[in-house]
Amino acid sequence: MRLSTKGRYAVTAMLDLALNGQDGPVTLSDISENQGISLSYLEQLFAALRAKKLVRGVRGPGGGYFLGREADEISIANIICAVDEWVEFTRCQGKEDCRGGQRCLTHSLWDDLSRQIYEFLEEISLADLVRRGQEADHGCLKEKGDSILDDIAGRAA
Amino acid sequence: MRLSTKGRYAVTAMLDLALNGQDGPVTLSDISENQGISLSYLEQLFAALRAKKLVRGVRGPGGGYFLGREADEISIANIICAVDEWVEFTRCQGKEDCRGGQRCLTHSLWDDLSRQIYEFLEEISLADLVRRGQEADHGCLKEKGDSILDDIAGRAA
DNA sequence: TAATTACCTAGTATTTTACTAAGTTATAAA
DNA sequence: TTTATAACTTAGTAAAATACTAGGTAATTA
Numbered sequence: 001m002r003l004s005t006k007g008r009y010a011v012t013a014m015l016d017l018a019l020n021g022q023d024g025p026v027t028l029s030d031i032s033e034n035q036g037i038s039l040s041y042l043e044q045l046f047a048a049l050r051a052k053k054l055v056r057g058v059r060g061p062g063g064g065y066f067l068g069r070e071a072d073e074i075s076i077a078n079i080i081c082a083v084d085e086w087v088e089f090t091r092c093q094g095k096e097d098c099r100g101g102q103r104c105l106t107h108s109l110w111d112d113l114s115r116q117i118y119e120f121l122e123e124i125s126l127a128d129l130v131r132r133g134q135e136a137d138h139g140c141l142k143e144k145g146d147s148i149l150d151d152i153a154g155r156a157a
Numbered sequence: 158m159r160l161s162t163k164g165r166y167a168v169t170a171m172l173d174l175a176l177n178g179q180d181g182p183v184t185l186s187d188i189s190e191n192q193g194i195s196l197s198y199l200e201q202l203f204a205a206l207r208a209k210k211l212v213r214g215v216r217g218p219g220g221g222y223f224l225g226r227e228a229d230e231i232s233i234a235n236i237i238c239a240v241d242e243w244v245e246f247t248r249c250q251g252k253e254d255c256r257g258g259q260r261c262l263t264h265s266l267w268d269d270l271s272r273q274i275y276e277f278l279e280e281i282s283l284a285d286l287v288r289r290g291q292e293a294d295h296g297c298l299k300e301k302g303d304s305i306l307d308d309i310a311g312r313a314a
Numbered sequence: 315t316a317a318t319t320a321c322c323t324a325g326t327a328t329t330t331t332a333c334t335a336a337g338t339t340a341t342a343a344a
Numbered sequence: 345t346t347t348a349t350a351a352c353t354t355a356g357t358a359a360a361a362t363a364c365t366a367g368g369t370a371a372t373t374a
Contacts, residue, residue, distance in 0.1 A: 001160060003159060005159075006330080009332090011267060027351090029350080038332065040335085057350090058340095059349085060340055060343090060349060060351080061347095063350050106173050106191075113168070117160070117274070117277070129266045133262050182319095197363085197365065198362085200320080200321070207321090214320050216318085216373095217371060218374065220372070220373085
């Protein structure tokens with residue numbers, strides 16, 4: 001699993017889309033202005049998101065982007081994997097000397113951990129985030145410790 | 158939260174240390190050879206790990222590295238944050254116009270999600286990984302679906 | 315004293331990130 | 345039918361991160 005600022009941009013943009021795409025498509029220009037991401041970088045990200053059918057583009061005036069499917073059906077893992085493309089980590093599949101060496105063990109331990117992180121993010125949908133954003137007060141007004149995702153946290157606790 | 162290949166290297170190296178550091182210190186040369194990471198890059202990573210007291214170095218012949226504290230007391234989050242240093246994400250703290258804009262909401266949603274990932278990785282210790290590695294058969298010999306971390310997965314399910 | 319290993323600093327090739335620039339295609343509205 | 349809009353595409357690039365090489369110094373053991 002890989003989680004970089006690129007993935008963050010993608011999730012942020014998708015969140016913006018989910019929040020504003022209720023009544024009509026959202027343009028990349030809007031997202032660019034809202035989130036402070038360059039238009040061209042967004043286009044690059046959305047090319048990847050479109051390839052994975054996570055968004056659907058509508059051309060022409062009044063056009064823009066829609067979510068490719070319901071917000072419940074889009075996980076955070078989906079989004080991150082679309083732009084950061086999932087790298088299958090080096091698994092020494094019999095190629096290198098393995099029995100007795102620690103290398104393979106640590107690799108497989110990491111792979112398993114990586115899979116756990118993936119499954120964790122797979123469980124959180126865009127709709128989960130949006131729902132809690134709508135329930136809560138406006139983000140900037142709330143206290144730092146007062147997480148609106150605390151109930152999601154319950155899953156991991 | 159940030160999760161890059163750099164963090165992966167760090168976790169891998171710490172795992173190696175935990176697995177082999179039972180009877181005496183482990184040299185970076187050993188880890189370098191075991192895990193296929195350059196010695197100098199390991200030194201760079203271990204400088205960061207040492208700064209956070211996650212490892213303890215012993216100089217001279219027969220020297221090497223020990224874990225800085227018990228493997229139960231070292232979380233995966235600890236390790237990743239040591240080398241990838243936690244970036245506090247842009248939170249528009251009253252600076253920009255916030256009420257009414259979506260920007261702040263999506264930012265705080267991301268921040269909350271990021272915190273959830275952190276808390277998830279905070280719950281998994283080095284000892285958890287090592288314990289399961291010792292119980293299981295050698296990594297390369299087991300089937301792909303047969304995760305030795307499935308019980309850890311139970312926390313998130 | 316010599317070998318070993320941590321520890322430190324500087325430089326660098328490669329890759330990734332995030333962007334600018336300059337287009338083309340499809341579509342809605344004029 | 346023209347024009348404006350906005351998706352879509354490609355190429356290039358500055359800056360940062362990644363992972364490494366090289367060449368040291370300092371502490372400790374044999």
